[in-house]
Amino acid sequence: MSSAAVSATEEERTEHLILVDGLSFVFRAYYGWNARGNGEGLTNASGEDTSVLYSYAHTICSLLEMRPTHLAVCMDAKGKTFRHEMFVDYKANRPPTPEPLLEVIPKVEQLVRDMGVPVLRLSGVEADDIIGTVSRRASDAGFRVSICSPDKDFYQLLGPRTSMLKPNKSNKGDPFVPFTEEDFRAMHNHVIEPAQFIDYLALVGDSSDNIPGVEGVGPKTALALLGEYGTIDAALANASKVKGKRARESLLSEKGAASAALSRKLVEIRQNLTVPSLNEPLLPLESLAVRPPSDGGVAGTRAFEHYELATVLDRWKRVAQV
Numbered sequence: 001m002s003s004a005a006v007s008a009t010e011e012e013r014t015e016h017l018i019l020v021d022g023l024s025f026v027f028r029a030y031y032g033w034n035a036r037g038n039g040e041g042l043t044n045a046s047g048e049d050t051s052v053l054y055s056y057a058h059t060i061c062s063l064l065e066m067r068p069t070h071l072a073v074c075m076d077a078k079g080k081t082f083r084h085e086m087f088v089d090y091k092a093n094r095p096p097t098p099e100p101l102l103e104v105i106p107k108v109e110q111l112v113r114d115m116g117v118p119v120l121r122l123s124g125v126e127a128d129d130i131i132g133t134v135s136r137r138a139s140d141a142g143f144r145v146s147i148c149s150p151d152k153d154f155y156q157l158l159g160p161r162t163s164m165l166k167p168n169k170s171n172k173g174d175p176f177v178p179f180t181e182e183d184f185r186a187m188h189n190h191v192i193e194p195a196q197f198i199d200y201l202a203l204v205g206d207s208s209d210n211i212p213g214v215e216g217v218g219p220k221t222a223l224a225l226l227g228e229y230g231t232i233d234a235a236l237a238n239a240s241k242v243k244g245k246r247a248r249e250s251l252l253s254e255k256g257a258a259s260a261a262l263s264r265k266l267v268e269i270r271q272n273l274t275v276p277s278l279n280e281p282l283l284p285l286e287s288l289a290v291r292p293p294s295d296g297g298v299a300g301t302r303a304f305e306h307y308e309l310a311t312v313l314d315r316w317k318r319v320a321q322v
Contacts, residue, residue: 017070017138017288018063018165019131021149022119026108028150028167029055030101044308052104053111057304057312060115062175063148063165064319070143070288072118072134074127075109081126083266090266093210114303116293116320125273128153132269135162138285148176153201156269158184158194191227199232202264211266214256216246232260297322 033041033051041051063071083090109119120130131154135145139161147154148165158164158181165176184194192200203222205213217225221244225235235242239251250256293300297317304313316322 014142014144015069015138016067016144016146017072017135017285018066018068018146018148019135020060020063020071020073021127021131021147021151021154022073022075022109022112023105023127024149024151025056025059025167026052026101026105029059030098030104042309044306048307049100049104050307050309052101053107053307054309054312056108057111057115057309057316059175060112060117061312061315061319064290064316068146068290070138070285071290072120072288073109073112074130074134075105075119075121076127077121077123077125079124081124083126087211087262087266089210091209093207111300111303111307114299115316116291116297116300118288122273129270129273132157132271133273134285134288136271141285143285146178153206153267153269155184155194156197156201156267157271188223191223196226196230198264198268199226199235201267202232202260203235205263206267209266211263212259213263214247214250214260216244216250221247232264236260292321 029052032055041049042054044050060073109121112119120134121127122130128151131147131149135147135157138145139159143161145162146165147157147162150167154164158179160181163181164179166179168175168177181194184197185192188200200222201211201213203214203217203225204219205211221242225242229235229238236251236257239248242248242251251260297320300316300320300322301313304310304316
């Protein structure tokens with residue numbers, strides 16, 4: 001048997017866990033439907049807007065059709081996290097979440113559960129950190145892991161066994177586009193590795209999360225610094241050698257060093273959460289195994305019929321073996 005055939009056989013045997021960045025797809029569906037304009041959404045006979053539920057359920061079906069052995073949707077908990085305690089302005093630049101979007105989130109979560117897919121959520125913990133911890137445990141156990149999200153923050157988790165599934169921006173072709181550690185290297189001119197993306201984000205900042213970074217350090221400078229020195233700490237130690245005046249002065253200043261340290265703590269995804277409740281029911285990993293719904297599909301069927309989503313119901317029954 002050829003080595004290629006052996007590799008293919010091994011890949012088929014490898015357990016494959018897909019972790020979904022849950023809220024990102026709620027937002028994607030909500031704003032996607034809103035962009036179509038008034039009168040383009042879906043409603044059932046009771047007048048409930050079912051547009052987001054329709055799109056979200058199709059997303060779950062698309063993932064099930066990939067035949068993963070394990071699957072979970074990870075959601076943010078309400079309220080503040082340790083990052084807010086560390087930096088009061090964390091995500092403070094974001095506009096308030098629209099009320100209709102807030103109202104649909106629990107419906108989405110319940111529908112996902114009714115479809116037989118686990119939903120992971122921990123009080124005071126962001127979904128990113130749940131994904132980071134569970135993906136690390138799974139990859140260490142020999143799983144192949146796919147993180148389903150458009151969020152670049154997850155680049156730091158990429159590795160030999162861990163890749164991403166990004167939503168396809170085009171309406172044509174597969175709904176998801178694989179993104180691997182090699183894709184990351186190519187994107188960054190083979191200068192940095194995925195693990196260095198933490199330091200990269202800490203230097204350039206992240207406007208979407210209101211993370212300051214270091215003033216005067218942009219993407220090109222950050223890549224150059226990490227390419228030459230490897231880490232933020234080493235770059236700070238050699239700040240006097242940095243060519244750009246603004247970046248050099250920032251890195252040499254007490255404010256710049258403090259901002260770099262804070263930003264790094266904020267952007268790093270936790271991979272070793274020790275929250276007691278993370279052990280049950282989220283883990284053992286076998287609790288995330290894909291299997292036909294234990295109720296025979298009764299809850300899922302009832303939900304889809306209530307929301308009058310017949311086409312999604314038919315698709316789900318096929319992929320979930322109901």
